[in-house]
Amino acid sequence: xxxxxxxxxxxxxxxxxxxxxxxxxxxxxxxxxxxxxxxxxxxxxxxxxxxxxxxxxxxxxxxxxxxxxxxxxxxxxxxxxxxxxxxxxxxxxxxxxxxxxxxxxxxxxxxxxxxxxxxxxxxxxxxxxxxxxxxxxxxxxxxxxxxxxxxxxxxxxxxxxxxxxxxxxxxxxxxxxxxxxxxxxxxxxxxxxxxxxxxxxxxxxxxxxxxxxxxxxxx
Amino acid sequence: xxxxxxxxxxxxxxxxxxxxxxxxxxxxxxxxxxxxxxxxxxxxxxxxxxxxxxxxxxxxxxxxxxxxxxxxxxxxxxxxxxxxxxxxxxxxxxxxxxxxxxxxxxxxxxxxxxxxxxxxxxxxxxxxxxxxxxxxxxxxxxxxxxxxxxxxxxxxxxxxxxxxxxxxxxxxxxxxxxxxxxxxxxxxxxxxxxxxxxxxxxxxxxxxxxxxxxxxxxxxxxxxxxxxxxxxxxxxxxxxxx
Numbered sequence: 001x002x003x004x005x006x007x008x009x010x011x012x013x014x015x016x017x018x019x020x021x022x023x024x025x026x027x028x029x030x031x032x033x034x035x036x037x038x039x040x041x042x043x044x045x046x047x048x049x050x051x052x053x054x055x056x057x058x059x060x061x062x063x064x065x066x067x068x069x070x071x072x073x074x075x076x077x078x079x080x081x082x083x084x085x086x087x088x089x090x091x092x093x094x095x096x097x098x099x100x101x102x103x104x105x106x107x108x109x110x111x112x113x114x115x116x117x118x119x120x121x122x123x124x125x126x127x128x129x130x131x132x133x134x135x136x137x138x139x140x141x142x143x144x145x146x147x148x149x150x151x152x153x154x155x156x157x158x159x160x161x162x163x164x165x166x167x168x169x170x171x172x173x174x175x176x177x178x179x180x181x182x183x184x185x186x187x188x189x190x191x192x193x194x195x196x197x198x199x200x201x202x203x204x205x206x207x208x209x210x211x212x213x214x215x216x217x218x219x
Numbered sequence: 220x221x222x223x224x225x226x227x228x229x230x231x232x233x234x235x236x237x238x239x240x241x242x243x244x245x246x247x248x249x250x251x252x253x254x255x256x257x258x259x260x261x262x263x264x265x266x267x268x269x270x271x272x273x274x275x276x277x278x279x280x281x282x283x284x285x286x287x288x289x290x291x292x293x294x295x296x297x298x299x300x301x302x303x304x305x306x307x308x309x310x311x312x313x314x315x316x317x318x319x320x321x322x323x324x325x326x327x328x329x330x331x332x333x334x335x336x337x338x339x340x341x342x343x344x345x346x347x348x349x350x351x352x353x354x355x356x357x358x359x360x361x362x363x364x365x366x367x368x369x370x371x372x373x374x375x376x377x378x379x380x381x382x383x384x385x386x387x388x389x390x391x392x393x394x395x396x397x398x399x400x401x402x403x404x405x406x407x408x409x410x411x412x413x414x415x416x417x418x419x420x421x422x423x424x425x426x427x428x429x430x431x432x433x434x435x436x437x438x439x440x441x442x443x444x445x446x447x448x449x450x451x452x453x454x455x456x457x458x459x460x461x
Contacts, residue, residue: 115304115306115308118271118304119309120310120322122269122271122302123297123298123321123326123370123371124294124295124298124374125294125321125322125325126294133310133321134310137312138311213312215311215312215313215314215356216311216354216357217356218311218356
């Protein structure tokens with residue numbers, strides 16, 4: 001076992017980790033937007049839109065993420081939409097994260113009792129005011145643990161983007177391994193980096209959650 | 220003109236007729252208590268008065284204005300008609316002060332500078348001024364219900380509806396809520412209460428309305444109604460409630 005040959009690749013590893021973080025954060029942000037919009041559509045009155053969202057969720061939750069990335073990167077150019085590797089991975093992972101987020105956010109909204117909405121209406125508040133001030137904060141708290149778990153899964157899932165030559169951490173590891181032939185050392189190191197990033201995010205989310213959702217839980 | 224006029228109101232849920240032609244007037248300053256068995260339509264009637272349910276036939280007017288779920292000034296109307304629910308329905312993520320001031324602030328009734336003073340005022344009226352910075356979850360059931368009443372009072376309603384507000388409380392907590400309602404009654408607030416507290420109904424109400432099978436079966440002053448029920452249904456209800 002010798003980790004020293006890896007030392008000269010430290011900059012590539014750092015760059016790879018940064019790309020992984022960028023890919024994760026961008027995909028999570030767009031995925032969350034899709035999630036909120038999808039959840040609102042699922043609870044809306046337009047039947048065809050509900051079916052469309054339901055179809056999207058089932059499609060992206062029941063097919064491999066790797067194939068989704070391949071379709072965006074290899075198939076869409078046949079229809080005139082050619083995206084660079086990073087952007088293609090970000091689009092596919094956003095759609096993947098969005099499909100899970102829709103259900104998570106919808107279940108968060110559903111967890112708020114109808115009586116809370118009625119209490120707001122009875123005080124003379126508008127539909128938007130009831131949603132914004134009464135439904136959304138506790139719904140977000142209820143959805144938060146599942147969203148953060150999904151975020152960590154997304155972080156780990158970004159390694160699939162290596163298959164379309166995105167320069168993220170796993171792709172960099174493959175490159176270093178091909179140069180050094182130190183498979184164990186290379187994969188041990190990036191395993192530790194993934195683990196550290198995941199644990200750091202968990203700790204960060206715990207702090208953010210504690211700061212944002214300060215009210216006591218129901219007994 | 221009565222403050223609340225209910226004329227031949229019908230309401231169905233699916234195939235079930237819940238209200239079958241209810242007519243009732245409530246004068247300004249009057250305290251009307253609605254009693255009756257579960258399923259007799261008491262709570263549904265209360266929800267119809269506040270447009271939480273729309274009526275299928277007949278009409279309800281409050282201060283002369285016809286009430287229905289699609290009325291133009293529904294939000295303004297609901298600011299004038301407070302309702303307190305059995306399950307308190309405080310907002311768990313907001314402290315007591317914010318629970319009370321949220322609606323007055325958002326509806327433009329008061330500005331931010333006056334919010335705390337308003338919360339202090341209505342909390343003093345329900346005997347909970349020291350709980351202004353508490354979370355709802357830190358309060359007992361009775362205290363939560365008193366905050367819910369204070370939250371309604373903050374909107375300065377012209378009419379208060381109470382839907383079995385003591386039913387979810389432990390027996391030792393019922394008294395504190397009834398005391399607050401009694402004080403409101405003395406101050407001249409128009410109130411319609413659905414309750415199973417017969418003692419309270421007898422002592423505080425100006426008029427008792429007994430509902431049975433979706434209809435107003437019998438009504439009158441408490442002393443007369445409890446002492447001499449005219450129908451066997453009310454007699455049996457009073458006997459079972461003792």
